[in-house]
Amino acid sequence: MTIKQVSVFLANRPGALNSFTKVLTENGIDMRALSLAETSEFGIARVIVDDPYKTANVIREAGYISNLTDVVAAAIPDVSGGLNSVLNVLTQNDVNIQYMYAFLGGPKSDQAYMIFKVDEPKTASAVLGNAGIRTATQEELSSL
Amino acid sequence: MGHYYQPEIETMSREDLKALQSERLVAQVKHVWENVPCYRAKMEAAGITPDDIRDVTDLRKLPFTTKDDLRENYPDGVRGMPLEDCVRIQSTSGTTGKRVVAYYTLEDIDLWEDCCARAITAAGGTRGDVCQVSYGYGLFTGGPGLNGGSHKVGCLTVPTSSGNTERQIMFIRDLNTTILCCTPSYAAYLGESMKEMGMTPEQIPLKAGIFGAEAWSDEMRRDVEKTLGIEAFDIYGLTELSGPGVSWECSEHNGMHICEDHFIPEIIDPETGEALPDGEVGELVFTAITKKAYPIIRYRTRDLCRITHEPCACGRTHARMSRLLGRTDDMLIIRGVNVFPSQIETVLIQQGYAANYQIVVGRENNTDTLEVKVEMTPEMFTDNVGEITKLQSDLVAGLKSMLGLKAKVTLVEPKSIARSEGKAVRVIDNRKF
Numbered sequence: 001m002t003i004k005q006v007s008v009f010l011a012n013r014p015g016a017l018n019s020f021t022k023v024l025t026e027n028g029i030d031m032r033a034l035s036l037a038e039t040s041e042f043g044i045a046r047v048i049v050d051d052p053y054k055t056a057n058v059i060r061e062a063g064y065i066s067n068l069t070d071v072v073a074a075a076i077p078d079v080s081g082g083l084n085s086v087l088n089v090l091t092q093n094d095v096n097i098q099y100m101y102a103f104l105g106g107p108k109s110d111q112a113y114m115i116f117k118v119d120e121p122k123t124a125s126a127v128l129g130n131a132g133i134r135t136a137t138q139e140e141l142s143s144l
Numbered sequence: 145m146g147h148y149y150q151p152e153i154e155t156m157s158r159e160d161l162k163a164l165q166s167e168r169l170v171a172q173v174k175h176v177w178e179n180v181p182c183y184r185a186k187m188e189a190a191g192i193t194p195d196d197i198r199d200v201t202d203l204r205k206l207p208f209t210t211k212d213d214l215r216e217n218y219p220d221g222v223r224g225m226p227l228e229d230c231v232r233i234q235s236t237s238g239t240t241g242k243r244v245v246a247y248y249t250l251e252d253i254d255l256w257e258d259c260c261a262r263a264i265t266a267a268g269g270t271r272g273d274v275c276q277v278s279y280g281y282g283l284f285t286g287g288p289g290l291n292g293g294s295h296k297v298g299c300l301t302v303p304t305s306s307g308n309t310e311r312q313i314m315f316i317r318d319l320n321t322t323i324l325c326c327t328p329s330y331a332a333y334l335g336e337s338m339k340e341m342g343m344t345p346e347q348i349p350l351k352a353g354i355f356g357a358e359a360w361s362d363e364m365r366r367d368v369e370k371t372l373g374i375e376a377f378d379i380y381g382l383t384e385l386s387g388p389g390v391s392w393e394c395s396e397h398n399g400m401h402i403c404e405d406h407f408i409p410e411i412i413d414p415e416t417g418e419a420l421p422d423g424e425v426g427e428l429v430f431t432a433i434t435k436k437a438y439p440i441i442r443y444r445t446r447d448l449c450r451i452t453h454e455p456c457a458c459g460r461t462h463a464r465m466s467r468l469l470g471r472t473d474d475m476l477i478i479r480g481v482n483v484f485p486s487q488i489e490t491v492l493i494q495q496g497y498a499a500n501y502q503i504v505v506g507r508e509n510n511t512d513t514l515e516v517k518v519e520m521t522p523e524m525f526t527d528n529v530g531e532i533t534k535l536q537s538d539l540v541a542g543l544k545s546m547l548g549l550k551a552k553v554t555l556v557e558p559k560s561i562a563r564s565e566g567k568a569v570r571v572i573d574n575r576k577f
Contacts (some may be wrong), residue, residue, distance in 0.1 A: 044532070
């Protein structure tokens with residue numbers, strides 16, 4: 001199971017992230033997770049949202065450059081050693097992680113979600129499934 | 145054939161052309177001697193009289209005219225005809241100083257429009273074509289010149305002038321415009337806008353574009369041709385010489401034919417003023433041998449290019465000039481290296497960027513700095529920082545190999561570099577000496 005992350009090109013200057021989140025706010029988009037990667041001149045905002053396709057459309061219309069990236073969301077109990085157990089499986093299966101970030105499922109949930117960008121997301125999802133680690137669907141994240 | 149507007153002139157033998165030029169030059173020198181005191185004063189200072197000018201080979205005896213000479217004679221010191229014979233003025237943009245005011249008689253305008261009609265015909269234009277003139281109208285020569293040329297060819301002329309991009313696109317689509325005349329940067333902008341509106345090159349009725357008034361690279365040309373689905377034709381001219389149409393490309397796309405029956409070209413070394421042979425890059429100098437109200441003798445254009453007198457496969461015999469390789473005055477000297485914006489543009493387009501960029505030159509610790517700002521494109525974007533950093537370093541390497549200089553490259557958000565509907569502002573030089 002893979003989900004869609006929205007990746008957005010932003011200039012590294014004061015207010016750049018603010019203008020971007022303003023577009024999300026004006027369009028009633030709810031963010032589940034946000035991760036920023038930055039260099040001295042530009043940044044890439046990577047967001048998990050309730051509606052990735054709508055998000056992609058509204059930010060394109062607002063003039064941003066973005067794409068939809070397939071990522072894997074491993075759903076694990078929010079307990080000590082949770083991330084370690086996922087990484088053990090990925091390591092044993094030679095899955096290379098490009099980057100990752102995590103978020104908690106919120107008050108209605110005792111889940112933690114680990115978002116992985118890997119070379120082959122479908123394979124990664126399958127090896128996690130075989131090891132008994134559930135990967136979340138877009139619907140699950142949207143309904144949080 | 146039908147590919148020439150004035151076949152008897154455009155294809156005349158070199159000998160006949162030389163005889164025609166000689167006859168016209170002799171008459172023009174007499175005309176300025178008698179009617180334009182500033183030219184007479186220069187000739188007297190050089191110790192020559194009209195009797196010294198017997199044919200085109202004597203052209204080199206005449207003193208050069210510079211833009212400063214024309215400015216010093218503002219507003220009407222160069223006027224060669226009585227006011228009652230003049231029917232129009234056009235004027236330069238004044239971007240590099242005081243304006244030049246050029247006068248025209250009815251016949252001067254007629255000859256100028258002939259040159260533009262030749263350009264439109266060479267680009268495949270004929271009766272039944274719809275020619276949209278998106279150059280500015282008014283004091284700028286672009287609009288009026290091509291407007292007149294388009295009438296002479298018999299095209300339906302759409303005088304949109306510059307600006308109002310939505311309206312431009314509406315007319316292109318609704319009137320089935322086949323020929324677009326504008327600056328190359330505006331053509332690129334129109335193409336980008338139409339692409340954004342979801343129009344494919346097949347849906348754009350244009351077949352040819354006549355683009356000039358700005359230096360541009362072959363890469364930018366290919367880009368515009370692809371986006372608009374057209375064949376692009378370069379055109380050159382300047383207000384001092386009448387306007388657009390002084391030279392223009394034929395379907396061979398191998399240089400711009402100079403209307404040599406009206407304008408005699410020379411290439412000189414900008415430092416020494418010495419004549420350079422065909423094929424060498426130097427400053428373009430023109431003598432206008434037919435226009436009477438604003439006669440121009442050996443005018444230093446500050447444009448750098450090459451010329452050739454080799455015959456062209458299109459059958460025209462008039463000399464050809466290369467596209468502009470820069471200007472003697474927009475050349476940047478950065479850490480002692482000569483840099484032309486067109487070189488930077490070439491690298492950008494080769495590497496897949498849009499031709500929208502800005503060059504920022506500064507000075508830190510007594511060393512020149514060069515920064516190139518270019519917009520990220522949707523095609524090149526990825527969610528991976530490493531890949532984007534690689535794009536940046538590829539561009540730094542490309543610029544290094546083209547210029548021999550290390551530049552800082554900054555990728556910026558789309559549309560963050562101001563678009564221009566006229567001449568693009570490409571260079572910001574913050575150095576203070």
